Amino acid sequence: MKKGNEYRFVSSGEAPTTVEAPFEDVTRGVRNAVREVEELTGLNLLEERGIIWPRRAGKEGVDIYATTSSAGGGLQMMVAGVVKTMTAESAERAALGAGAIVMDAIAVDDGRMPHQKIQRIRTLRPDMILVAGGTDGGTITHVTEMAELISAAEPKARLGIGYELPIVYSGNKDARPAIQNTLGKFALKIVDNIRPVLELENPEPARDAIHELFMEHVMSHAPGYDRLMKWTEVPIMPTPAGEGRMFRTLAELRKVNVIGVGLGGATTNVYSVYDGKFVRTVSANLGMSYSICNVLKEAGIQNIMRWIPFDVEAALVRNRLRNKMIRPTTIPQTLEELMVEHAVAREALRLGFHHHKQLARGLMGVQRVKTMGEIFDQKAEVETYIDMMHVDSLAGTGGLLSHAPRRAQSALLLIDGFQPEGMTKLAQDSVFMMPHLGVLSTVYPKPSLEVFEKDCLVRLGTCIAPRGVLAKGGNALSFKVEDEARVVEDNVEFGSMKVVPLEQGKTAKLILSPAKDLDVGRGPGHGLETSVEGGVVGLIFDCRGRPIQLPDDQTARRQKLLEWFKALDAYPESIYERIEQVEGKGGN
Amino acid sequence: MAHAYTPGLKVKRFAIVSKTRRLPIHGEVLVKEGDLVKHDQVVAKTQVPGEVHLINVANALGVDPEETSQYMLKKLKEPVAKDEVFAKRSSFFGLFKSFVKSPVDGTIELVSDVTGQVALREAYVPVEITAYIPGKIVQVLPREGVMIRTPAALVQGIFGVGGEAHAELKMAAKTPDDILTAEAIESSHAGKVLVGGSLVTGDALAKAVKTGVKGIVVGGVEDEDLIKFLGYEIGVAITGQEEIGTTLIITEGFGKMKMPERTFDLLKSFDGREASINGATQIRAGVIRPEIVIALTENEAKGMMEDEKEASAGMTPGTPVRIIRDPYFGAIGQVVSLPVELQKAESESEVRVVQVALEDGRKVIVPRANVEIIEE
Numbered sequence: 009m010k011k012g013n014e015y016r017f018v019s020s021g022e023a024p025t026t027v028e029a030p031f032e033d034v035t036r037g038v039r040n041a042v043r044e045v046e047e048l049t050g051l052n053l054l055e056e057r058g059i060i061w062p063r064r065a066g067k068e069g070v071d072i073y074a075t076t077s078s079a080g081g082g083l084q085m086m087v088a089g090v091v092k093t094m095t096a097e098s099a100e101r102a103a104l105g106a107g108a109i110v111m112d113a114i115a116v117d118d119g120r121m122p123h124q125k126i127q128r129i130r131t132l133r134p135d136m137i138l139v140a141g142g143t144d145g146g147t148i149t150h151v152t153e154m155a156e157l158i159s160a161a162e163p164k165a166r167l168g169i170g171y172e173l174p175i176v177y178s179g180n181k182d183a184r185p186a187i188q189n190t191l192g193k194f195a196l197k198i199v200d201n202i203r204p205v206l207e208l209e210n211p212e213p214a215r216d217a218i219h220e221l222f223m224e225h226v227m228s229h230a231p232g233y234d235r236l237m238k239w240t241e242v243p244i245m246p247t248p249a250g251e252g253r254m255f256r257t258l259a260e261l262r263k264v265n266v267i268g269v270g271l272g273g274a275t276t277n278v279y280s281v282y283d284g285k286f287v288r289t290v291s292a293n294l295g296m297s298y299s300i301c302n303v304l305k306e307a308g309i310q311n312i313m314r315w316i317p318f319d320v321e322a323a324l325v326r327n328r329l330r331n332k333m334i335r336p337t338t339i340p341q342t343l344e345e346l347m348v349e350h351a352v353a354r355e356a357l358r359l360g361f362h363h364h365k366q367l368a369r370g371l372m373g374v375q376r377v378k379t380m381g382e383i384f385d386q387k388a389e390v391e392t393y394i395d396m397m398h399v400d401s402l403a404g405t406g407g408l409l410s411h412a413p414r415r416a417q418s419a420l421l422l423i424d425g426f427q428p429e430g431m432t433k434l435a436q437d438s439v440f441m442m443p444h445l446g447v448l449s450t451v452y453p454k455p456s457l458e459v460f461e462k463d464c465l466v467r468l469g470t471c472i473a474p475r476g477v478l479a480k481g482g483n484a485l486s487f488k489v490e491d492e493a494r495v496v497e498d499n500v501e502f503g504s505m506k507v508v509p510l511e512q513g514k515t516a517k518l519i520l521s522p523a524k525d526l527d528v529g530r531g532p533g534h535g536l537e538t539s540v541e542g543g544v545v546g547l548i549f550d551c552r553g554r555p556i557q558l559p560d561d562q563t564a565r566r567q568k569l570l571e572w573f574k575a576l577d578a579y580p581e582s583i584y585e586r587i588e589q590v591e592g593k594g595g596n
Numbered sequence: 597m598a599h600a601y602t603p604g605l606k607v608k609r610f611a612i613v614s615k616t617r618r619l620p621i622h623g624e625v626l627v628k629e630g631d632l633v634k635h636d637q638v639v640a641k642t643q644v645p646g647e648v649h650l651i652n653v654a655n656a657l658g659v660d661p662e663e664t665s666q667y668m669l670k671k672l673k674e675p676v677a678k679d680e681v682f683a684k685r686s687s688f689f690g691l692f693k694s695f696v697k698s699p700v701d702g703t704i705e706l707v708s709d710v711t712g713q714v715a716l717r718e719a720y721v722p723v724e725i726t727a728y729i730p731g732k733i734v735q736v737l738p739r740e741g742v743m744i745r746t747p748a749a750l751v752q753g754i755f756g757v758g759g760e761a762h763a764e765l766k767m768a769a770k771t772p773d774d775i776l777t778a779e780a781i782e783s784s785h786a787g788k789v790l791v792g793g794s795l796v797t798g799d800a801l802a803k804a805v806k807t808g809v810k811g812i813v814v815g816g817v818e819d820e821d822l823i824k825f826l827g828y829e830i831g832v833a834i835t836g837q838e839e840i841g842t843t844l845i846i847t848e849g850f851g852k853m854k855m856p857e858r859t860f861d862l863l864k865s866f867d868g869r870e871a872s873i874n875g876a877t878q879i880r881a882g883v884i885r886p887e888i889v890i891a892l893t894e895n896e897a898k899g900m901m902e903d904e905k906e907a908s909a910g911m912t913p914g915t916p917v918r919i920i921r922d923p924y925f926g927a928i929g930q931v932v933s934l935p936v937e938l939q940k941a942e943s944e945s946e947v948r949v950v951q952v953a954l955e956d957g958r959k960v961i962v963p964r965a966n967v968e969i970i971e972e
Contacts, residue, residue, distance in 0.1 A: 122650040149661060152710040160648040160706060160715045164621075186710045274880070293832055298880055302831030326819040330850035331921070333833050334755045334879060338921040338966045339945060345922055346943040413944035580944065 015455035017463035020439055021045040026232075033232035035239070038075075058239040073240045074447045077233075078247040082275075083108040083222055084166060086134040088158065090141035090150040092118045093372040095179065098202045099140040101287060101367055102178070102211035106218040107249030108136070109275070109292045114157070116150050122157060129161035135226045137163070137173065137194075138214060139187070140202045142180030151179045155190040165229075174221040178202040178214040195225060209371055222246060242451055248277050250446030251405065252288045254460060255279040257449060259286075261457070264400030267426065269357060270442075271406035273297035273336060276360035280368050282394050289364040294356045296349065296408045297336030304329050307355035314558055315351035315424070317569035318344065318587045343583040346413070350421060353408055357425025365392035396429040396554075397475060397529055403465070405437035416507075416576040419468040419545045429475040429554050430529040433541055434468040467512045469543030473550040474526035477557060478502040484523050484551035489540070491516035500551040503568065505575040507549070510542030518547070526551075548576065566591070604918070604969040605752040605847070605885060607859050610900040613748040613889055614734070617725045618741035620644065625736050633727040633744060635762040635872060640725045640741045646718030649699055654712020656696045657685040661712030668714070670704050676716065677701055683714065728760050729872045730891045747897035749866060749890040751847070751859055753813065756875030756886030757826060757835045758843030761789070763810040765863065765871045765890065769793035772860035775852070776814055778803040785809050789843075789871050789888075791863045795852040796844070801825040804842045811843040811873045813863065813888055816853035836876025836884075843875040845886040853926055856918070858970075866890045911969060917952060921966040928970070929954040 009018045021044025026037035039054060046053050052068045053060055060069030085108040089096025096115035103110050111132050114125050137158060141151030158175070165173045172195040177187050184198055197220075199213040223243050227233045237244065245253075248270065255268035259281035270277040276294040280287050293302040304312060309322050316325070328348060332338065340346040369392050404422050412418045418436050422428075441464045449456035474485055484502040488495065491514065500506050502523070510516055518540040524533040540547060552572070559565045570587065573579055623642020627633060653668075654661040670682040676698045684695040698716055706715035731746030768780055768790040776792030778799035786807050792800075792814035798821030804812055805825075823829050826838060847855050871890045878884035911917065915931045929952040938946040939961065947963040954960060 123647060126648045126650070149711050152708065153713060156706060156708055156711060156713055156715065157650065160650065160717075162645070190708075299832055301829075301833070305829045305831045323818065323820060324851075327850040328922075330819045331925070334849060334877075335920050335968075336879060339941075339947060339963050340943045341921060341941045341963055341966060342923055343943050346945075411945065413946075 010455075014462070015458040017441065017459050019045050019048045020441070021048065027230060031231075033235070034077075034230065035232045035235050038236065038239075058235070061239070072242065072448070072451065074242040074444065074451065075236070075240060076245045076247040076250040076443045076447050077227065077230075082248070083218075083226060083246045084111055084135045085109065085138060085218070086111050086114070086129065086132055086136075086163075087138045088114045088140070088154045090116050090147060090154065090179075091372075094206070095140045095142065095203050097367070097372065098209050098211070099138050099178070099214070101209070102140075102202055102214040103138050103218065104288045104290060104367070105211055105249075105252065105286065106215040106222075107246030107252065107288075108218065109290050111292075114154065116153060125157050126161040129158060129163050133164055133166040134173075135166050136218065136221055137175045138218065139175060139177045139191070140179045140214070142183060142201075142203075143206055144181050144201050144204045146180055146182075148180060148183040148186060151183045152186045152190060155187050159190050159193070165225075172225075174225045176214055176217045176221065178217070195221070197221060207371065219243065219245070219249070242447060245443075245447045245450075247443045248288065248290060250443030251277060252279050252286070253446035253449060254442040254464075255403065256281055256286050257446075257457065257460065258401065258403065258465075261461075262400065265398055266401045266403065267361075267394070267399050268403045269360065269405070269409075269422070269425075271296060271353060271356060271360075271404065271408055273407060274299050276356050278360045278364035280364065280394055282368065282399070285368075285393075287364070287368040289360070289367050291356075291360045291363045294360050294363075296353060296356065296406075297332060300329050300336075300352055301333040303352050303356045303359065306359055307352075311355050312351050314565065315354050315569065316348060317566050317573065318347070318590065319562075319566065320344075320348075343579060343586075347579070347583075349408070350417060353421050354424045357421065361426055365394060368392050368394050396427065396432075397527070398430075399428060399432055401433040401435060402426055402428055402471075403435040403437075405440065405442050407440065409436050410438065410440055414578060415466065415468055415544045416578040419471070419548060420572070420576055420578055422468075423471050423473070423548070423550060424556065427473075427554055427556060428471050429473055430527075431538070431540065432471045432473070434471055434543065434545075434548075435465050436468060438464055438466045467541065467543035469510065469545040469548055470540050471548045471550055472518075472520065472528065472540075473552075473554060474522045474528050475554045476526045476532065477553040478523055478525060482523065484526055485528070485549060486521040487549060488519040489516050489547060490519075500549045502551050502553065503557060505548065505550050505552065505572045507546050507576055509546040510540070511546075512543050514542040515539050516542065516547075545576065563591070604971045605754060606750050606971050607752070607856070607862060608750045608971070609862060610892070610897065611748060611750040612745060613729060613731075613750055613891075614743055614745045615729055615731075616737070616741060616743045617728065618737065619725055619739075620723065622739040623723070625739065625742060627733050627736070627742060629733050629736050631733045632731070633733060634730050635727060635870070637727045638724045639727050639733070639744070642723050643720035644723050646702065646721055647700075648705065649702070649716045649718070650713050651696060651699075651716065652712050653683045653696050653707075653714045657683060657694050659685060659712075662709045664709050664712045664714070665707055668704075668707055672704055672707060675701075675703050682716075728762070728874075729889050730870075746889075747892045747894075747900070749862060749892065751813075751862060751888040753845035753847045753875075753877075753886040753888070754849055755833060755835075755879075756843065756845040756877050757822070757830075757838045758811070758840055758875040759836050759838070760872070760874045760876075761810045761843050762870060762872045763787055763789045765789050765791060765866050765869050765888075767791050767864055767867045769860075772815065772855040772857055776800050776812070781807055781809065783807060789813065789873055791860075791867075792855075793860070794854045797821065798824050801842070801844065805840060809842050811845065811875075813845045813847065813873070815846065815848045815855035816851050817844065817846050818852075819850050822850075833877055833879040835878075836874065838875075843873055845873060845875055845888065848926065849920075856928065856970075863888070911950065911964070911967075916970040917950070917967040918970055919952065919960075919962055919966060920968050921962075924954070924960055924962060927952075927954050927956075927960075929960075932959060934964070 021041040023040030063069040087099040092115035174195040259266040268279040274295040276291045409418045485500045521535040681695045702716040702718045705717045731744040734745045735743040766788040774793030776796040781803045789811035794815040796814045919927045932951040
């Protein structure tokens, strides 16, 4: 809403989805949520046919209604390419960038026999398929071979019996007649090649086609969407696409590298905008409620236990997480339960980012000059281009992060999950607003950006974390923080954390002097003088090493965790006393 | 949010249970509206297209892909037998021959002059759908399936593994606190659905499979025992496809959890009766919970009325509820009040709460999200 000369966020309403039986009409849930906004603002926004639009005189109606959708588990896609690490990977990046969950990526060289691929395609029931393969003027045979596999499998769409499955073809342009011939029985859309030449990835035409077909085919088959689509002139966007758009905006506005994460109940979305390249990945089965036990399964119980600061049996933690899985809407009432969920969140973030880095890498198959080091190190070519030292901002969204009782908790979760290096600004979504601002920005960029900067982003502060490890401990970092009100000078021991408060919106001068083997951005042992931004938590000096060093001894590990939590004032005092009392009675 | 509570699991002595039995693809419905069907009666059948085998004939014959059709001995849609030669090339006046044999019985579905591939499709595979519950056909979905309805006692579990089964219900516990151990499982339990108390042990699960027990209904199971039982760890709660021989339904959760008296007593009153059970669980949008359905006779159903008001009315003072998260996990009580204002939980989360009077007389405040309504 416009307040004076600026656009500001006014109110939000929430309601459970009504896409499922017994309602099977998504607009009822939308009405319930809008009704809450009506009650809170005194505006009249609804009438019989839907949201009142355009705005009428007085307090009736809205200028625009924009919406995203993740109904029915979001857009579920399968992708196909010729070479697994080349066109299939480009197709996967394009589908993910469009906001889809990629159920599988098939390729000529993916190690499966043709009948296994056919079996897989038949059982998946995707919403849509993206087929890529071959550079323009390159192979026709192989990409047609993939199309023949798909044709033979006759995949059925997930929603709506008897509707044609949408397929996007963005491969070698010379193969188009053969593809038309093979896949013509589906709702086929042909667009420009995703890899016209090996050196270039061109995901936009495929992404646009996915969004178009998502509206035309997928959304129109979900219950009530035909009606919802008449309520708005702005195309409905898959929720992660909206979220990704805002992370891109943040990077573009500040001209910096940004990593963003949406930690949800079922999935974890990681976004990176690094040196201008935008990559989104979704870990479809890493989440904090529905998928909490998949985090347990993938991370292993020991990796979750290492973040729990009190003595508890692994079997008990396992049962607790299982009980959250089967009753996913429950919330932690006690601090111990909250700490266990936070332990899982750290691992979900770590695994999600690990997955992300596997796709955020240079184009494979491109000839380039290798350094001697790379020639000897075979892995170099497949490693991510993301260097945490050059990430300027790390931002999080999603229920657990947005609803964390203390902002210091979300700051610590982001730090522990991503392990930023050097100086990194931390931010989070105040309420779950980023996807909506993303879709709004497609039509009204200015109001969207104003609300994003002023009401959506909460600046948590800046994390200052030297890269490296001091095997023998000792002083890791000396710092001096200077602003108009004060000068703070202090040292941080290796293995410790310290916080210096600096309000949101304020900046200060910072002088850093790391130990000989530690690097804050200018090389090991080199100092740094710079300006630093504050936030609701402040300046977080994290000298726990990169990677973070946790003691092997269990008692020492738990004490270290408590020490770090206390340094950030992350949890109430009462829990530390409770834990220390129990430990004193013979915890091990 | 107006409805921030978990709708409870159904534990009903009387309910009208309807099941839609649908084929995966169009087929033939074998019953008509009004027919009475039994558990294992086939109500619809179809044929699913068989497996496809792709063979690169051009490569095998050493010819260019665009020449593939020329060397085919069989035309499109023509049947071909296992080991039958369906493509052949002779060179040097018949001196050298190369040929391709079919690996399966099937039909020629594709001959590609772009890739040189030939697709062979195996014969159709028959698929049948049984009634699963006994009852009356109330609707025929042409070419797709039927809807069956019966008056029944219905108990929903919280989580299960293993698919549909039907068998006699047999009590294997004296009280809802009892632990179902391997020793308690006898050879006479083969082909039955056993009802336990608060926990089934890992050894008991193994013995149940060995003995041929069709199903186990129990309050809880240790996660580590479930992993051993399945042979793998479940990541996401989407189950029902496991082929383990014994369907397991837990009514409360993971760990030792006393089965509520009401559930236990209801199942006990049907000791010796035929039950349909399904462990299939889906905890995602479109939630599916495991179930035990005991069809009632006309006489038993006479005069009984289904009470559906709880599901729609939500919580009000006096509503019976169960707490489903620590620190009061499993406690049963009644709603005392529903404060409108958000309150701070110990975890410092600001949440909508409910005050509950527990059975032991204590009054406790818990987040509304952490209780479920007991549907009677």
